[in-house]
Amino acid sequence: METIAGEWIMKGCRRSDPECLHSPEDLLALVRKVGFLPLFSNGIPGFSVEEHTPPADWWTGSSLDPWDWRQLLAPHPDIAYGKFFDRKAGFVSREWFPCFANYRRDGYDWEGMYEDGRMTSRCKRILDVLDLDENAAGRAMLSGDLRKQATLEKGFEGALTDLQMKTFLVMGSFRRRRNRQGEEYGWHVAEMMTPETKWSYDEVNACDEKPAESWNRITEQVRKHFPGASVPEIRKTLGIR
Secondary structure: OEEEOOEEEOOOOOOOOOOOOOOHHHHHHHHHHHOEEEOOOOOOOOOOOHHHOOHHHOOOOOOOOHHHHHHHHOOOOOEEEEEEEOOEEEEEEOOOHHHHHHHHHOOOOHHHHHHOOOOOHHHHHHHHHOOOOOOOOOOOEEHHHHHHHHOOOOOHHHHHHHHHHOOOOEEEEEEEEEOOOOOEEEEEEEEEEOHHHHOOHHHHOOOOOOHHHHHHHHHHHHHHHOOOOOHHHHHHHHOOO
């Protein structure tokens, strides 16, 4: 997606394109194949859901709408959804998430990262609200409720994104709020949780290589599927600057 003369222009494909995605199952298969995939286009050609779908299908509410697919796939056991790519949304497969986490966390758990000044107090307040146990597992909570309980009027969205970029949070599902009568209302809202809550501490932290080795494997995987990707673009899209 790019902005031209104040308008958003989607980069997509024709429905007849052999690489066109036609269903959430198609998208899940592509994420499993590549390992990770941003939702929107970036500096690496082809490396997005956007470029594998027709522009006219977005925000239509139809079964072909990729914006709705993300809601359907977020709770899937083989995939994680969140703001993992240059502070923008996308998917990481269950197979690749430990490698991603090992690189992004740079050998730290969240408490150690905070103690060394590499995590803000806002981020810590959010994680404290989730009542994490010794395995970093805790509750799932709608983002609006999480904001209230963390008492963060300013900087909440930025802290939430920081935690996703560091792989300490994922969007576990999307659901609507309920009123006192139990009736749903409003837009679907992301329910936040740690990846350890979605899966387990042992699985998320199973990668025993050095963070630099994880980065090399991530880079190689991108170049395997997108040979034209340059190191600066890979760093911008998948690194932490």
